[in-house]
Amino acid sequence: SRMDLQEPQQLGMFAESELMSVGMDTFIHRIDSTEVIYQPRRKRAKLIGKYLMGDLLGEGSYGKVKEMLDSETLCRRAVKILKKKKLRRIPNGEANVKKEIQLLRRLRHKNVIQLVDVLYNEEKQKIYPLAQGCCFLNCALTYMVMEYCVCGMQEMLDSVPEKRFPVFQAHGYFCQLIDGLEYLHSQGIVHKDIKPGNLLLTTNGTLKISDLGVAEALHPFAEDDTCRTSQGSPAFQPPEIANGLDTFSGFKVDIWSAGVTLYNITTGLYPFEGDNIYKLFENIGKGDYTIPEDCGPPLSDLLRGMLEYDPAKRFSIQQIRQHNWFRKKHAQAEALVPIPPSPETKDRWRSMTAVPYLEDLHGYNEEEDDDLYDIEDDIIYTQDFTVPGTGEVIVG
Template sequence: MDPRMCRKVSNSSDSLGEVEDVEYEAREEVLPQESEEDLYPPCSPEPLSVTWLDDDQIEDLDLNLDQTNLFFHRVDSADIIYRSKKKKCKMVGKYVMGDILGEGSYGKVKEMLDSETLCRRAVKILKKRKLRRIANGEQNVQREIQLLRILRHKNVIELVDVLYNDEKQKMYLVMEFCVGVLQDMLESSPGKKFPQHQAHQYFTQLLDGMEYLHSQGVIHKDIKPGNLLLTLDQTLKITDFGVAEALDMFSAEDTCYVGQGSPAFQPPEIANGAETFSGYKSDIWSAGVTLYNMTTGRYPFEGDNVFRLLEAIGRGSWAGPPASLGAALCSLLRLMLHSDPRRRPPLHELRRHKWVQTVPPLEPGEKMISPRSRRSDELHNSTVLPYLVERHYASAQEYFTERELRQELEERESRTLSTAELSDGDSASQRKRRWHSACGRLPACRLT
């Protein structure tokens, strides 16, 4: 690397003696371009080595530079040297880490690959330092782990493994791999809603999962599209049990005392500040809001802020579902979103409803929305494979210059590849093109 890229010049004021009441004239001088011989005189030690830093290391640096002591020299673009960002393969236990699938208030979710069974997994990475800054953060995580260890149902996310790293104060929750989130699918679909045929498919699975949870005495308290995932075979999974509550198995009541779910999905009794409420009926209300959102693209109650929203929910006055949904679906939504929890039907009655029993057909022009998250592609390719390829089949060419990059871009714009060039996979030009296209963010460097 050309050392002219970054060079710190010592402060010339250090050699001045103590002078009082002396005025200096500021002048702008153009320094001559130095050669490598000037930078490294015969008596100087070996050239300075370069330490490359990734994004995480840059964030950890505490730079406190005195800008008055730095001189910046103009460098020709041909002398700038880049290095491609390598996909460093990282393993946690027997699992190979992949890219980020999502990120929430508690931590990041990444893809994983089980090196023994070759099964795709998802891992929720939690930092204890971050959990301490969240109200009841550590308690919610421990509650989620305890519940997921005992829950086993096709429509409830499965906890595969729990790993701890005491040195880095991290916790890894290894779970089933899912390819899509209902919330992301809604935001990317036309009208931000599903066809009734597709919404019916997801809602019936949601009822199955809720019926199992309630049979185990578990109240989810946060049923919403953002906590409903999909696998490759379109199986719905209920996830995020951070605010869930396990009732006493010997209690004949489902009384709950704390509501911690999302405001838009809270029932009127919680919005009005009731000290106790029915846990089963609150989940039914949240499922009704979820169904309303999936079929209309809107929410039954809205407000400019959280206080206005809770006030509207507490009053329980709404215009009702639009008539375009059909009489059967409107009837179901009115039952589930009744302001009086005693008037909301239990799950076994919802299963006998006409709309639940009959699968709505696809209307002309409607298309099924494919499961896809914000960071996944249409084919749901594994993000772990590039890390394994980089580890076992690393590219021999590691550095390239600005001039080479510009020449490559000009050639790509001015020339159309022929069939023979595309088929010649072993040619040097093809390897160079593929290598350049794989370059990501350029890492920073510092001289040590």
């Protein structure tokens, strides 16, 4: 209206110089920061079936990973939340997730991540358990409920300047990796993407092989372990894939990747590097690498056997198990690399994040519970860590 257009012109009663001298305080009421009372946003409980949702643990190309609490068993879980729209934008995204669910459902081993449950959410926002053999691809959201792991191996490596583990610790993890890999191969499964980023750890130091999205299940009546496709991480791929061979031994690909992993966790380096993927594959295809002298003869010999250029001459799992470095009991000469604090909350104990949501769900009031505690009592929280490969428990 005419009046609306004229109202802003009322400021014209002030000259420009007067406006500058009057200042914004004339028009905006200022308050001191000490007068502001900050109320943290209350965490609202969200149930997915029988599972109480916790905080975000991580995020990848396929979706988010959050902590969960099973309300029936009170077991701590992790859940992959997969969005159909996001999967469709990733090459082979839907197929890889469907394959991972099918594979994990048939696997049971202490060193392979366990799939506990699968739920899906239709457009109507109703939660249903995913029946055996059911296709989830028409669902808006799919929830893969997994056993909970406190940390990833790559996260532990990144938390220390050396980017490696002491030999004693690396040996314990490597032995568990070989145990899990041997089980997968016994089930006719080629992982194809063994690397520290896909190895998870529990609070007691148990290693779990995870992320079977690019894995391949061999046909039950296949004559051998021949594979034709690979989608693994470039730095961990063997020469036969770098050189573009049409067919290759799947099991020997996993042996090579495990060898690169062992090289990395004991030296903090990679056997092959390149400014880009083409240069990296060129270097891998040539097969020339060096092993740091401080690795020592036994470890160097094992690495050479696992990083053998010719797949036919490359070590088998049986040869790895019989190797002196694998069988040797290594002394703890250096301090262990601990599980680092949570990157989100900086909590060194990585406490259960579902607790605030439990309080919201059951109406917990801190003021009402004051009489349960003696103010003078000191509560000390400790956490036990089991050194991998040993029975020794360190109390922190």
